[in-house]
Amino acid sequence: CPSLSLKSLNRRPPHVEGQLISNYCILNVLKGARDAYLMHPQWSEFYSIEEIEVPREGQCGDNVFYELAEDGLLTISGNGKMYDYNEWDESLFYGVENIKKIIIKGNVTKIGRYTFCNCSSLATLIIPNSVTKIEASAFRWCSSLISITIPDSVTKIGEYAFYYCSSLTSIVIANSVTEIGESAFEGCSSLISITIPNSVAKIGEYAFRNCSSLSSIVLSHIPPQTKVLTCDYKKCALYIPKGTKQIYLDHAEWGKFNNIVEIDGISGNNIVYNFENNGTLLLSGYGAMSDDW
Numbered sequence: 001c002p003s004l005s006l007k008s009l010n011r012r013p014p015h016v017e018g019q020l021i022s023n024y025c026i027l028n029v030l031k032g033a034r035d036a037y038l039m040h041p042q043w044s045e046f047y048s049i050e051e052i053e054v055p056r057e058g059q060c061g062d063n064v065f066y067e068l069a070e071d072g073l074l075t076i077s078g079n080g081k082m083y084d085y086n087e088w089d090e091s092l093f094y095g096v097e098n099i100k101k102i103i104i105k106g107n108v109t110k111i112g113r114y115t116f117c118n119c120s121s122l123a124t125l126i127i128p129n130s131v132t133k134i135e136a137s138a139f140r141w142c143s144s145l146i147s148i149t150i151p152d153s154v155t156k157i158g159e160y161a162f163y164y165c166s167s168l169t170s171i172v173i174a175n176s177v178t179e180i181g182e183s184a185f186e187g188c189s190s191l192i193s194i195t196i197p198n199s200v201a202k203i204g205e206y207a208f209r210n211c212s213s214l215s216s217i218v219l220s221h222i223p224p225q226t227k228v229l230t231c232d233y234k235k236c237a238l239y240i241p242k243g244t245k246q247i248y249l250d251h252a253e254w255g256k257f258n259n260i261v262e263i264d265g266i267s268g269n270n271i272v273y274n275f276e277n278n279g280t281l282l283l284s285g286y287g288a289m290s291d292d293w
Contacts, residue, residue, distance in 0.1 A: 006026070007027075008033075009092060011036070011092075012089070012090055030053075031095075060093075061108070062081070064076060071100070073101045074102045076104040079106060082112035083115070087114065093119060099119045102126065109131060109132055116139050122144055124145075132154060134156070136158035142165050145167060146167055147168070151176075154177055155178050160182070160186070162188060166189050175198065175199045178200060179202045185208055189212045193216040194217055196217065202225045203224050203226040208230070214235075229253055240261070
Protein backbone atom coordinates (compact mmCIF):
# COMPACT_ATOMS: atom_id res chain seq x y z
CA CYS A 1 0.00 0.00 0.00
CA PRO A 2 1.64 3.30 -1.10
CA SER A 3 0.25 5.05 1.96
CA LEU A 4 2.80 3.25 4.15
CA SER A 5 5.86 5.46 4.62
CA LEU A 6 9.35 5.23 6.07
CA LYS A 7 11.49 8.20 7.10
CA SER A 8 15.29 8.30 6.83
CA LEU A 9 17.23 11.20 8.37
CA ASN A 10 20.51 9.90 6.94
CA ARG A 11 21.70 11.99 4.02
CA ARG A 12 23.53 8.97 2.67
CA PRO A 13 21.70 5.64 2.30
CA PRO A 14 22.58 3.35 5.24
CA HIS A 15 24.08 -0.04 4.49
CA VAL A 16 21.45 -2.75 4.25
CA GLU A 17 21.95 -6.50 4.68
CA GLY A 18 19.71 -8.43 2.30
CA GLN A 19 16.73 -7.02 0.46
CA LEU A 20 14.30 -4.30 1.50
CA ILE A 21 10.62 -5.15 1.10
CA SER A 22 9.83 -1.68 -0.12
CA ASN A 23 8.03 -1.82 -3.46
CA TYR A 24 4.80 -0.49 -1.98
CA CYS A 25 6.23 1.98 0.52
CA ILE A 26 6.97 5.69 0.34
CA LEU A 27 10.43 6.71 1.53
CA ASN A 28 10.83 10.22 2.98
CA VAL A 29 14.39 11.57 2.89
CA LEU A 30 15.96 14.90 3.76
CA LYS A 31 15.91 17.64 1.18
CA GLY A 32 18.87 17.24 -1.15
CA ALA A 33 19.36 13.52 -0.44
CA ARG A 34 16.90 12.01 -2.95
CA ASP A 35 19.42 11.43 -5.73
CA ALA A 36 21.70 9.41 -3.44
CA TYR A 37 18.81 7.08 -2.56
CA LEU A 38 17.68 6.78 -6.18
CA MET A 39 21.15 5.56 -7.16
CA HIS A 40 21.27 2.95 -4.39
CA PRO A 41 20.42 -0.59 -5.59
CA GLN A 42 18.20 -1.36 -2.59
CA TRP A 43 16.80 1.96 -1.37
CA SER A 44 15.80 2.87 -4.93
CA GLU A 45 13.22 0.03 -4.88
CA PHE A 46 10.76 2.12 -2.86
CA TYR A 47 7.47 2.92 -4.56
CA SER A 48 8.25 6.63 -4.21
CA ILE A 49 11.10 8.66 -2.71
CA GLU A 50 10.02 12.08 -1.50
CA GLU A 51 12.05 14.87 0.09
CA ILE A 52 11.15 16.49 3.43
CA GLU A 53 12.56 19.39 5.44
CA VAL A 54 14.73 18.85 8.51
CA PRO A 55 12.41 18.11 11.49
CA ARG A 56 11.74 21.10 13.75
CA GLU A 57 13.31 19.35 16.72
CA GLY A 58 15.57 16.41 17.32
CA GLN A 59 18.91 15.13 18.56
CA CYS A 60 22.39 16.21 17.42
CA GLY A 61 24.50 14.55 20.13
CA ASP A 62 24.14 11.79 22.68
CA ASN A 63 22.82 14.37 25.13
CA VAL A 64 22.49 17.36 22.82
CA PHE A 65 19.23 18.48 21.22
CA TYR A 66 18.03 21.12 18.79
CA GLU A 67 14.97 23.20 17.98
CA LEU A 68 14.55 24.96 14.64
CA ALA A 69 12.03 27.82 14.68
CA GLU A 70 10.14 29.07 11.64
CA ASP A 71 12.10 32.35 11.69
CA GLY A 72 15.38 30.47 11.12
CA LEU A 73 16.64 30.41 14.71
CA LEU A 74 18.37 27.13 15.54
CA THR A 75 18.81 26.56 19.27
CA ILE A 76 21.24 23.89 20.45
CA SER A 77 21.10 22.79 24.09
CA GLY A 78 22.06 19.92 26.36
CA ASN A 79 25.28 18.45 27.69
CA GLY A 80 28.48 17.17 26.11
CA LYS A 81 29.58 16.78 22.51
CA MET A 82 27.66 17.27 19.30
CA TYR A 83 27.87 14.49 16.73
CA ASP A 84 30.81 14.30 14.32
CA TYR A 85 30.25 13.39 10.66
CA ASN A 86 32.74 11.67 8.39
CA GLU A 87 31.83 13.53 5.19
CA TRP A 88 30.75 17.09 4.46
CA ASP A 89 27.30 16.09 3.16
CA GLU A 90 26.32 13.69 5.96
CA SER A 91 25.26 16.20 8.61
CA LEU A 92 21.58 16.61 9.45
CA PHE A 93 22.00 20.37 8.93
CA TYR A 94 24.05 20.21 5.73
CA GLY A 95 22.87 22.82 3.26
CA VAL A 96 19.75 23.77 5.25
CA GLU A 97 18.99 27.15 3.74
CA ASN A 98 16.52 28.45 6.34
CA ILE A 99 19.00 28.41 9.26
CA LYS A 100 19.77 32.11 9.84
CA LYS A 101 20.94 32.23 13.43
CA ILE A 102 22.45 29.64 15.77
CA ILE A 103 22.43 29.95 19.55
CA ILE A 104 24.29 27.23 21.44
CA LYS A 105 23.56 27.08 25.15
CA GLY A 106 23.58 24.74 28.11
CA ASN A 107 26.75 22.71 28.62
CA VAL A 108 27.59 21.78 25.05
CA THR A 109 31.35 21.12 24.94
CA LYS A 110 32.11 20.46 21.28
CA ILE A 111 30.79 21.61 17.90
CA GLY A 112 31.08 18.52 15.74
CA ARG A 113 32.93 17.92 12.51
CA TYR A 114 30.99 19.09 9.40
CA THR A 115 27.93 19.87 11.59
CA PHE A 116 26.84 23.16 9.99
CA CYS A 117 28.64 22.79 6.68
CA ASN A 118 27.11 24.81 3.82
CA CYS A 119 24.42 26.55 5.89
CA SER A 120 24.51 29.38 3.38
CA SER A 121 21.95 31.66 5.12
CA LEU A 122 23.60 31.52 8.55
CA ALA A 123 24.51 35.11 9.52
CA THR A 124 24.73 35.05 13.34
CA LEU A 125 26.46 32.58 15.64
CA ILE A 126 26.55 32.60 19.45
CA ILE A 127 28.95 30.15 21.13
CA PRO A 128 28.86 29.69 24.93
CA ASN A 129 31.79 29.41 27.34
CA SER A 130 31.17 25.68 27.73
CA VAL A 131 32.51 24.89 24.23
CA THR A 132 36.17 23.82 24.24
CA LYS A 133 36.62 22.68 20.65
CA ILE A 134 35.32 23.67 17.23
CA GLU A 135 35.92 20.64 15.05
CA ALA A 136 37.11 20.49 11.45
CA SER A 137 34.83 22.02 8.80
CA ALA A 138 32.16 22.82 11.43
CA PHE A 139 31.10 26.01 9.59
CA ARG A 140 32.62 25.34 6.18
CA TRP A 141 30.97 27.30 3.34
CA CYS A 142 28.70 29.33 5.65
CA SER A 143 28.87 32.16 3.16
CA SER A 144 26.53 34.60 5.00
CA LEU A 145 28.28 34.46 8.38
CA ILE A 146 29.39 38.00 9.24
CA SER A 147 31.19 37.86 12.60
CA ILE A 148 32.47 35.35 15.13
CA THR A 149 33.46 35.62 18.77
CA ILE A 150 35.43 32.60 19.96
CA PRO A 151 34.85 32.37 23.75
CA ASP A 152 37.65 31.94 26.28
CA SER A 153 36.83 28.26 26.78
CA VAL A 154 37.84 27.16 23.27
CA THR A 155 41.34 25.69 22.95
CA LYS A 156 41.35 24.60 19.30
CA ILE A 157 39.84 25.86 16.06
CA GLY A 158 39.79 22.83 13.78
CA GLU A 159 40.98 22.45 10.20
CA TYR A 160 38.73 24.18 7.63
CA ALA A 161 36.45 25.30 10.50
CA PHE A 162 35.45 28.55 8.75
CA TYR A 163 36.64 27.64 5.26
CA TYR A 164 35.27 30.04 2.63
CA CYS A 165 32.99 31.95 4.97
CA SER A 166 33.20 34.68 2.38
CA SER A 167 31.12 37.34 4.22
CA LEU A 168 33.11 37.09 7.44
CA THR A 169 34.48 40.53 8.37
CA SER A 170 35.25 40.18 12.09
CA ILE A 171 36.83 37.45 14.20
CA VAL A 172 37.52 37.73 17.92
CA ILE A 173 39.74 34.92 19.19
CA ALA A 174 39.94 34.51 22.96
CA ASN A 175 43.22 34.12 24.81
CA SER A 176 42.56 30.42 25.40
CA VAL A 177 43.00 29.13 21.85
CA THR A 178 46.30 27.29 21.49
CA GLU A 179 45.94 26.03 17.93
CA ILE A 180 44.38 27.30 14.70
CA GLY A 181 43.99 24.42 12.27
CA GLU A 182 45.01 24.11 8.65
CA SER A 183 42.95 26.31 6.30
CA ALA A 184 40.76 27.36 9.25
CA PHE A 185 39.99 30.76 7.70
CA GLU A 186 40.95 30.07 4.10
CA GLY A 187 38.80 31.90 1.59
CA CYS A 188 37.39 34.41 4.09
CA SER A 189 37.63 37.07 1.42
CA SER A 190 35.89 39.85 3.41
CA LEU A 191 38.17 39.57 6.45
CA ILE A 192 40.17 42.79 6.91
CA SER A 193 42.17 42.20 10.09
CA ILE A 194 42.79 39.48 12.64
CA THR A 195 44.44 39.55 16.06
CA ILE A 196 46.22 36.39 17.19
CA PRO A 197 46.30 36.16 21.02
CA ASN A 198 49.47 35.12 22.83
CA SER A 199 47.94 31.76 23.76
CA VAL A 200 48.21 30.55 20.14
CA ALA A 201 51.29 28.36 19.76
CA LYS A 202 50.54 26.83 16.36
CA ILE A 203 48.86 28.00 13.16
CA GLY A 204 48.19 25.35 10.51
CA GLU A 205 49.18 25.63 6.86
CA TYR A 206 47.14 27.91 4.61
CA ALA A 207 45.15 29.29 7.56
CA PHE A 208 44.67 32.63 5.74
CA ARG A 209 45.03 31.61 2.10
CA ASN A 210 42.78 33.54 -0.31
CA CYS A 211 41.82 36.07 2.37
CA SER A 212 42.02 38.72 -0.32
CA SER A 213 40.95 41.68 1.85
CA LEU A 214 43.26 40.90 4.76
CA SER A 215 45.36 44.01 5.40
CA SER A 216 46.75 43.32 8.88
CA ILE A 217 47.65 40.50 11.24
CA VAL A 218 48.33 41.54 14.83
CA LEU A 219 50.40 39.38 17.17
CA SER A 220 51.25 40.07 20.80
CA HIS A 221 54.00 37.51 21.31
CA ILE A 222 56.86 35.66 19.65
CA PRO A 223 56.05 33.96 16.32
CA PRO A 224 53.59 31.05 16.56
CA GLN A 225 54.72 27.83 14.91
CA THR A 226 53.63 27.72 11.27
CA LYS A 227 54.90 26.43 7.94
CA VAL A 228 52.94 28.10 5.14
CA LEU A 229 50.44 30.94 5.71
CA THR A 230 50.01 31.82 2.02
CA CYS A 231 48.50 35.26 2.46
CA ASP A 232 49.39 38.41 0.49
CA TYR A 233 52.77 39.22 2.04
CA LYS A 234 52.99 42.51 0.14
CA LYS A 235 49.53 43.83 0.97
CA CYS A 236 49.11 42.53 4.52
CA ALA A 237 50.97 44.31 7.33
CA LEU A 238 52.27 42.38 10.32
CA TYR A 239 52.02 44.15 13.70
CA ILE A 240 54.28 42.71 16.40
CA PRO A 241 55.51 43.64 19.91
CA LYS A 242 58.41 46.06 20.19
CA GLY A 243 61.77 44.36 20.38
CA THR A 244 60.73 41.24 18.41
CA LYS A 245 61.19 42.37 14.81
CA GLN A 246 64.44 40.54 14.23
CA ILE A 247 62.90 37.30 15.51
CA TYR A 248 60.11 37.64 12.95
CA LEU A 249 62.53 38.62 10.16
CA ASP A 250 64.59 35.50 10.84
CA HIS A 251 61.52 33.25 10.68
CA ALA A 252 61.11 31.30 7.43
CA GLU A 253 57.43 32.21 7.06
CA TRP A 254 56.78 35.36 9.11
CA GLY A 255 59.87 36.94 7.58
CA LYS A 256 58.16 36.98 4.16
CA PHE A 257 56.00 39.96 5.11
CA ASN A 258 57.12 43.18 3.42
CA ASN A 259 55.69 45.43 6.12
CA ILE A 260 56.52 44.37 9.69
CA VAL A 261 55.61 47.05 12.23
CA GLU A 262 56.56 47.05 15.90
CA ILE A 263 53.86 48.31 18.27
CA ASP A 264 53.54 49.07 21.98
CA GLY A 265 50.26 47.24 22.40
CA ILE A 266 46.72 46.35 21.38
CA SER A 267 43.43 47.96 22.41
CA GLY A 268 40.46 46.08 21.01
CA ASN A 269 40.39 43.34 18.43
CA ASN A 270 41.63 45.44 15.52
CA ILE A 271 43.29 48.50 17.10
CA VAL A 272 47.01 48.90 17.79
CA TYR A 273 48.82 51.76 19.52
CA ASN A 274 52.27 53.32 19.82
CA PHE A 275 53.72 55.95 22.13
CA GLU A 276 55.62 58.52 20.10
CA ASN A 277 58.79 60.19 21.43
CA ASN A 278 56.95 63.52 21.79
CA GLY A 279 54.39 61.96 24.15
CA THR A 280 51.71 61.42 21.51
CA LEU A 281 49.61 58.26 21.71
CA LEU A 282 49.03 57.02 18.16
CA LEU A 283 46.06 54.69 17.58
CA SER A 284 45.38 52.93 14.30
CA GLY A 285 43.02 50.28 13.01
CA TYR A 286 39.24 50.04 13.06
CA GLY A 287 36.39 49.05 15.37
CA ALA A 288 35.92 49.50 19.12
CA MET A 289 38.66 50.03 21.70
CA SER A 290 38.83 47.87 24.80
CA ASP A 291 36.57 48.95 27.67
CA ASP A 292 39.47 48.91 30.15
CA TRP A 293 41.01 52.02 28.57
